[in-house]
Amino acid sequence: MSLSINLPLILAVAFVSTASPGPATLAIADTAMQAGRRAGLTLALGVVTGSLMWSIAAALGLAAVMASSAWALEVLRYAGGAYLMLLALKSARSAIVVPLAAPPSRASTSRNYIKGLALHLTNPKAILFFGSLYTLGLSAETSHAELALVIAVVGLQSTLIFTGYAWLFSNRRLAQGYGRLRRWFDGVFAVLFAGASLKILTARLTP
Template sequence: MFTAEFLITSLIVVLIPGTGVVFTVSTGLTQGHRASFFASLGCTLGIVPHLMATVLGLAAVMHASALAFQVLKYAGVAYLFYLAVVTWRDRTAFAVQLDQGKAGAASLVTKAFLLNILNPKLTVFFLAFLPQFVEPGVTSPLLQLLGLSAVFMAMTFGVFMVYGFLAHAFRKAVIDSPSVQAWLRRGFAGAFAGLGAQLALTER
């Protein structure tokens, strides 16, 4: 079940930069490693509904229903463009925040969670991806799907944490340079907008 092929493929999928990576890196740069932990946690939790949909067979319904797919897709597009606008218009200088309070942590987890839960391509992806690694003729495919899902989530969390901590490592240089801050802010805003446009143009 947990073959080298599954582990390598999962790692490649998780490493590919997407909305979660952009959000985690931007959070690590602007708010530090503790904040990037909550961003990573939220992104990982956002995968859970998609995995459960796949495991329980609901992904097939969404794949067949154009309306369900389109509604979720455009909700995700709207949220990505919202993040792009907010990031572009933010003129607050990046600063060291030593204390990330409960409200801040909850907000980060919620934002990251919404990023992934509003991406219908994840459900379709897991529908096509996970069943390939279930052993043929197994008596309990549900348990195997749950096991594969747990490993994928753990890998996602670990990789996102690495992304966030690497961003934090370069934080001092970013904080000391207003011009770098401006370019990074524009870059993150453009990345969110580009990911939103890509999602909007995506077909089932």
């Protein structure tokens, strides 16, 4: 059966975008090293859910609506930038403040999931990415079944990548290294989160 979609192209572009270092991968790495594999995987699944929601929105044509609505993109821009700056401040505080006795308590499973979901839903470039991705690889002859196939395959690829990051950074040696160099790691993550926040706030979002 011949497809009217360029699936290899879509997957290649999606892979590069998903696997590249960004706010989501930073948060997954930070959480996995600090709180363990389960926490990292839970946050990764929240990110995947947000990615899937944007993917479906783009497939339904909502990406074009969002892209043409300047105020909606600006709301997402400031919400995403503020959220990333909050993560930067939390990491900076953790780097500066020395725990008195017990290590900080781990966030609940639901909180980690919501954190990952919020991280991706407040990223204004996500909706633009999926909109351009589907425009790039689809055609006017694309059927609903083919569109569903694209959503499913891109979602599966994203799941493997994000959960893979969680497995990688929850490695025992990395976790032990984090324990010894916690303040340095937190300081680096604070800078990276702040940089990502400023990048979103100052970026020119061109539909």
